[in-house]
Amino acid sequence: xxxxxxxxxxxxxxxxxxxxxxxxxxxxxxVQMVVALLxxxxxxxxxxxxxxxxxRFNAKKRTAGDxxxxxxxx
Numbered sequence: 001x002x003x004x005x006x007x008x009x010x011x012x013x014x015x016x017x018x019x020x021x022x023x024x025x026x027x028x029x030x031v032q033m034v035v036a037l038l039x040x041x042x043x044x045x046x047x048x049x050x051x052x053x054x055x056r057f058n059a060k061k062r063t064a065g066d067x068x069x070x071x072x073x074x
Contacts, residue, residue: 009039 013036
């Protein structure tokens with residue numbers, strides 16, 4: 001089960017790490033793990049603050065939509 005969660009993260013981490021370090025380098029696995037930890041921390045952060053982020057983006061959309069409606073009414 002955990003394999004299904006971590007394999008895509010590690011694949012993405014390997015893809016990102018390959019931009020900075022060659023795959024043949026000795027420290028590639030270390031850089032890949034650091035990138036994977038940053039991705040996991042980012043995902044946990046988004047999951048933890050999902051409701052707050054959704055409210056903020058929805059408020060911006062409503063405000064932008066109200067402003068556009070006001071512009072077209074004039």
